[in-house]
Amino acid sequence: MLPSNDPASGPGPAAEPSATPGRGDLDPRRKRALFRAWHRGMREMDLVMGRFADREMATLSEPDLVALEQLMDEPDQEVYAWLTGRETPPDRIDASLLARLREYRS
Template identity: 50%
Template sequence: MSDTTGSTNDTSDTVRDSRRKRILFRCWHRGMKEMDLLLGGFANAEIDRLSEEELLELEHLLTAHDQDLYAWMTGRKPLPPEWDGPLYRRIIAYHDAAGPAGFVN
């Protein structure tokens, strides 16, 4: 019986790992090098610790246009409320703590 449980867990882990790899790839292949660094750098450091809810929020952020997302993240434009969420704030805090290398104000 433990074999069945183990194989189910292995399948779940494989699906989860596959999803995280896809998200990580999308974070590093945005089309704008600045966004690659902002999202990819965060994802490299945090992807394995993200909850299901955070993964969903990150996937949602990945649907935003690079120009808009970059303007919001650098403070050049106000962040629309529909894009604001705990993970967005966590990404900003991550880069604030890392220093100015990822942001051009």
């Protein structure tokens, strides 16, 4: 049987953390953060944070990792409002990290 050309039948583009190269090389803390990034509860946030984590997790500095963990402790609706510019984030939120996350929104 020949493979179907129907896009719905194939695996499609990788959108889950299993496609992350080198995941096994991450320390347990970074693996937990990567999992949390893909399992936010709000699909848009899964995609933004998950894609960011896939690409950046292995190279995040300690302060950036702390900032990401703190951001993931915030409710999805608030983080999304900050990312879209509908609301101004509080001072406790790392503005440079939000700017980097915005790149993964499109």
